Amino acid sequence: MKSEEIAKIAGVSRSTVSRVINNYSNVPEETREKVMKVIQEYHYEPNTSARVLAGKGTDTIGLFLFSVHDKRNPFRVYGNSYFGPFVDAVVDTGNYKGYYIMVHTIYDPSECWRIRQTFSQKRIDAGIIIGTERNKEIEAIISDTTYPLAIVDYDPDEVKKLMPKDAKMVVVNSDDRKGMSACVDYLVSLGHKQIGLLEGRDTTYSGFLRKDEFQKRIRHHGLSLEKEFILKGEFIRSSTEAAVKKLIKAKKLPTAIIACNDQMAISAMEVFKQHGIRVPDDVSIIGYDDSPAATVIRPSLTTVRIPFFHMAQTAIESLSDILESKETGLQTLQLDVELVIRESCKKRT
Amino acid sequence: MKSEEIAKIAGVSRSTVSRVINNYSNVPEETREKVMKVIQEYHYEPNTSARVLAGKGTDTIGLFLFSVHDKRNPFRVYGNSYFGPFVDAVVDTGNYKGYYIMVHTIYDPSECWRIRQTFSQKRIDAGIIIGTERNKEIEAIISDTTYPLAIVDYDPDEVKKLMPKDAKMVVVNSDDRKGMSACVDYLVSLGHKQIGLLEGRDTTYSGFLRKDEFQKRIRHHGLSLEKEFILKGEFIRSSTEAAVKKLIKAKKLPTAIIACNDQMAISAMEVFKQHGIRVPDDVSIIGYDDSPAATVIRPSLTTVRIPFFHMAQTAIESLSDILESKETGLQTLQLDVELVIRESCKKRT
DNA sequence: GTGAAAGCGCTAACAT
DNA sequence: ATGTTAGCGCTTTCAC
Numbered sequence: 001m002k003s004e005e006i007a008k009i010a011g012v013s014r015s016t017v018s019r020v021i022n023n024y025s026n027v028p029e030e031t032r033e034k035v036m037k038v039i040q041e042y043h044y045e046p047n048t049s050a051r052v053l054a055g056k057g058t059d060t061i062g063l064f065l066f067s068v069h070d071k072r073n074p075f076r077v078y079g080n081s082y083f084g085p086f087v088d089a090v091v092d093t094g095n096y097k098g099y100y101i102m103v104h105t106i107y108d109p110s111e112c113w114r115i116r117q118t119f120s121q122k123r124i125d126a127g128i129i130i131g132t133e134r135n136k137e138i139e140a141i142i143s144d145t146t147y148p149l150a151i152v153d154y155d156p157d158e159v160k161k162l163m164p165k166d167a168k169m170v171v172v173n174s175d176d177r178k179g180m181s182a183c184v185d186y187l188v189s190l191g192h193k194q195i196g197l198l199e200g201r202d203t204t205y206s207g208f209l210r211k212d213e214f215q216k217r218i219r220h221h222g223l224s225l226e227k228e229f230i231l232k233g234e235f236i237r238s239s240t241e242a243a244v245k246k247l248i249k250a251k252k253l254p255t256a257i258i259a260c261n262d263q264m265a266i267s268a269m270e271v272f273k274q275h276g277i278r279v280p281d282d283v284s285i286i287g288y289d290d291s292p293a294a295t296v297i298r299p300s301l302t303t304v305r306i307p308f309f310h311m312a313q314t315a316i317e318s319l320s321d322i323l324e325s326k327e328t329g330l331q332t333l334q335l336d337v338e339l340v341i342r343e344s345c346k347k348r349t
Numbered sequence: 350m351k352s353e354e355i356a357k358i359a360g361v362s363r364s365t366v367s368r369v370i371n372n373y374s375n376v377p378e379e380t381r382e383k384v385m386k387v388i389q390e391y392h393y394e395p396n397t398s399a400r401v402l403a404g405k406g407t408d409t410i411g412l413f414l415f416s417v418h419d420k421r422n423p424f425r426v427y428g429n430s431y432f433g434p435f436v437d438a439v440v441d442t443g444n445y446k447g448y449y450i451m452v453h454t455i456y457d458p459s460e461c462w463r464i465r466q467t468f469s470q471k472r473i474d475a476g477i478i479i480g481t482e483r484n485k486e487i488e489a490i491i492s493d494t495t496y497p498l499a500i501v502d503y504d505p506d507e508v509k510k511l512m513p514k515d516a517k518m519v520v521v522n523s524d525d526r527k528g529m530s531a532c533v534d535y536l537v538s539l540g541h542k543q544i545g546l547l548e549g550r551d552t553t554y555s556g557f558l559r560k561d562e563f564q565k566r567i568r569h570h571g572l573s574l575e576k577e578f579i580l581k582g583e584f585i586r587s588s589t590e591a592a593v594k595k596l597i598k599a600k601k602l603p604t605a606i607i608a609c610n611d612q613m614a615i616s617a618m619e620v621f622k623q624h625g626i627r628v629p630d631d632v633s634i635i636g637y638d639d640s641p642a643a644t645v646i647r648p649s650l651t652t653v654r655i656p657f658f659h660m661a662q663t664a665i666e667s668l669s670d671i672l673e674s675k676e677t678g679l680q681t682l683q684l685d686v687e688l689v690i691r692e693s694c695k696k697r698t
Numbered sequence: 699g700t701g702a703a704a705g706c707g708c709t710a711a712c713a714t
Numbered sequence: 715a716t717g718t719t720a721g722c723g724c725t726t727t728c729a730c
Contacts, residue, residue, distance in 0.1 A: 002707055013717045018709055026715065045469035049407075050707035052398035053722045060451070060472075084433055091452050095463075100472065102409070103440050103452050114444075120394035123409075123449065266645060296615060298647045351723055362701045367725055375699060399723035402706045702729080713718075 001044050010038040021046055052122065060100040061319060062124040063090050064115055066131035067107055084291075086130060086152075089312030097320055109137035119147050126319040128152065133203035142169075148322045150315040155205045156332040163330065170318040170331040172311050176209035179304040179337040180258070183286045184217040186302075186339060187256045191348035192284065196229035196247070196254035198240060198264045207235065210260045210288065229254045233264040240267040248275050253283055255348055262287035262294050262303055269297065269344070280346035290340055299343035307335050350393050359387040370395055401471065409449040410668060411473040412439050413464055415480035416456055433640075435479060435501075438661030446669055458486035468496050475668040477501065482552035491518075497671040499664040504554045505681040512679065519667040519680040521660050525558035528653040528686040529607070532635045533566040535651075535688060536605045540697035541633065545578035545596070545603035547589060547613045556584065559609045559637065578603045582613040589616040597624050602632055604697055611636035611643050611652055618646065618693070629695035639689055648692035656684050 003017045010017065012035060019027045020035040038044075052058050065083050087103060094101045102124060104114055118124055126148035132138045134155070139162055142151075148168040151159060156171040163169050187195050197214050200207035211230075218225050231247060233240035240263075247253065248271070259265035265287030269279050279285050279299060287294055287303035294301040314333055321327070352366045359366065361384060368376045369384040387393075401407050414432050436452060443450045451473060453463055467473055475497035481487045483504070488511055491500075497517040500508060505520040512518050536544050546563050549556035560579075567574050580596060582589035589612075596602065597620070608614035614636030618628050628634050628648060636643055636652035643650035663682055670676070 004707080014708080015710080015718080016716060019716085022709080028715070031715080043465070043469065045466055047402070047707050048470040048472050049398040049401035050722090051709075053396070053402055053724085054707080054709040055722070056709075058398075087436070087452075088454075091454050095453060100451050100453075100467070102449050103436070104444060104449075105437075105440050116392075117394055118449070120392065121397040123397050293642055293645050296642050296646050352725095353723080363724080364701060364726080365699085368700085371725080377699070380699080396723050399706090400725075402708085403723080403725040404706070405725075700730085702727105704725105704727085706724090706726105708722085709720105711718105711720085714716085 001042050003044070003046065006035070006038050006042065006044050009042075010035045057125045057323065058100075058123060059098060060102055060124045061090075061094055061316065062102045062104065062115070062118050062127040063087065064104050064106055064127060064129045066129070066133070067105055083131065085308040086312050089309040090128060090316060093309075093313045093316045097316060099316070099320070106132075109133075109135045112137040112141055115141055116145075119145065125323055126150070128315050128319070129154075131204075133201060134158070134205070135203070145169075148319050150319055152311060152315060153204065153206045156330070160330050166328055167330070168322045168326075168328050170315065170322070170333065172315050172318075172333045172335070173205065174306045174311065174335045174337050176206045176337075177213040179288065179306075179339070180210045180213040181217045181220075182337075182339040183258045183288075183304065184214060184221065186341070187258070187284065187286070187345065188221050188223070190256075190284065190345060192254075192256040193223055193348070194226065194229065194254040194256070195223065196226075196231060196257040198231045198233040198243070198257055198259035198268060200233065200235040200260035200264070204235075207260060214258065226254070228252065229257075231257075233259065233267075235261050235264065237263060237267045240264040241271055244268045244271040248272075248277070253277070256284035256286070256345065258286045258288075260288050262289045262291040262301060265301055265303065265344075266293060266297055269301075280344050284345035284348075286345060294340075294342070302342045302344045303340055305338045305340050307337065310335055350391050352393070352395065355384070355387050355391065355393050358391075359384045406474045406672065407449075407472060408447060409451055409473045410439075410443055410665065411451045411453065411464070411467050411476040412436065413453050413455055413476060413478045415478070415482070416454055432480065434657040435661050438658040439477060439665060442662045442665045446665060448665070448669070455481075458482075458484045461486040461490055464490055465494075468494065474672055475499070477664050477668070478503075480553075482550060483507070483554070484552070494518075497668050499668055501660060501664060502553065502555045505679070509679050515677055516679070517671045517675075517677050519664065519671070519682065521664050521667075521682045521684070522554065523655045523660065523684045523686050525555050525686075526562040528637065528655075528688070529559045529562040530566045531686075531688040532607045532637075532653065533563060533570065535690070536607070536633060536635070536694065537570050537572070539605075539633065539694060541603075541605040542572055542697070543575065543578065543603040543605070544572065545575075545580060545606040547580045547582040547592070547606055547608035547617060549582065549584040549609035549613070553584075556609060563607065575603070577601065578606075580606075582608065582616075584610050584613065586612060586616045589613040590620055593617045593620040597621075597626070602626070605633035605635070605694065607635045607637075609637050611638040611640040611650060614650055614652065614693075615642060615646055618650075629693050633694035633697075635694060643689075643691070651691045651693045652689055654687045654689050656686070659684055 003014050007014045007017045020032050091101045128150045130152040142162045150170045152172045199211045202208040231243035265285050287301045290303045290305035294303045352363050356363045356366045369381050440450045477499045479501040491511045499519045501521045548560045551557040580592035614634050636650045639652045639654035643652045
């Protein structure tokens, strides 16, 4: 079924059918109804490719997930506490606003060409990138993309510096400094003086910020910054386990540890348990993300809640605005976080 | 950049450029290389809409997730132990085979028109449906869809009955009867005689099969089937909590409970803990799905592992075959499951 | 082996 | 207010 047939049946021309479909103002109610009736009767849906070719948008947004996980890890994306709720939120909010969402996973910077290709083939009107580390490939994307692009968790200043003048970008972050300082403050208020950090990757904006703020805040409280208490967990299980085991072997434990994501916090808890070290009695632990697992594990995990849903919503809405208005430039957004106190921390007596 | 410009630069016609792009056999190596060089130099990518309009496929597969969760539950999809790894696997396998994946969430049968619309607008070449309950709307989709469609977790006989003669369908299930009977057998081998069931929804194929097999297998072992031990958890947390609380109030507990998904098992464990009932000392629990949470919770959850990754892979591959061969008919696939024994069950002494 | 030309289904500028 | 027409960028017969 094509618009021409609808036109014939309704006794009008293709253009009129098109006008009805696209809600043009200059078509009388009577004609509109007549055409709509035929459209509905025949369940006519305009061919997307034809519309796009004739100048309309695809109404499709591409979501590109940069996974830090190994390609062969079966939980690589959904096991990632970060992505799950975010994808969910993007699909939901996107669908709600009338967009189709195309999801891609990128396991390595060398696969960045997929982003460019998807744009070049005109499959999407806009894109969302999440989880990327800072590297040549992504910088190249930022430097030469003029399609609307939202980047989650990236340094806005870098984007501003790199992006073309006619770029339409939006950067969405959560308040990592606030989140981390809340963690430190909370532990200090519980009497902790020896606080360790399970850091993520500082090639990641949030990873860098959290570590940096940790150090600043520790100093702010006049505490000492022990080098052996800064553990390289790289946001993943394997590195975390190795780092925590090494820490335990060194025989000198901090009284509390802040992990830069929940997965590391949980891995650490498991290693501690294996070694007979009790959480929170012997060591307090704080996570970051507030992933679903945080409420399931025992003791339940005190962690920083990132407003993924809201971030996704914001990203989609900004892109939507950009697509409608054609406005150009960089838009920076920072959403609020919240420390969720559960059972994994204890007062230092 | 369009094919015409490439043609001009390479000193050939548009048709030749097209032949090169589409790997036609009758292009001499020399010409092919000449054209390819220009294509690469200018990073030319053919416009998808134009190709589709001219008769090519979209190379896009639609993934439709029927969520049993409430629209306002922030973990509705990724919190669903079932979907997460599956979406992941579909995107991965799909991308690997050169397909783009469009993800949609359907919260209510009344939103089924989205599936039809996406096909009618010619946005996708094939679709995958997962998590649907049996109802008028989905039956209508099955009855009138002639596009390649894979349905995960659905009664193949029903599909065969409903589908048009020229349909291209594939149904992918896991071996629910085997999974459930393995659970019962295992508990029986541990000496349990009073076994309860946290059932899902029997409008779901797997939900029905698991409950049915549970009853069959209980009888097979000559055990009694106590009505009060069949709890309606509906696959979700809230119903499970209510059902388990009611069970506890009745003062008569089974010595073991099999839940038809991990989420219900975990919810039940939490309620038991709140009431001072120990797992597995007082009651053994088995889940179903082997979701990531199963290894995190304490005691870790004995559960049936569903090969989501393999199921997704199978679905994509079958669709891919169908798209390439244009073969018609119904293809039924059933993948194997495995009982993963962890800590949540104990011998009945 | 390669080019010319028709056509895919739609939108939009133009004409009426 | 509505019809006519010229593309949008590509693939694909059909000639040569």
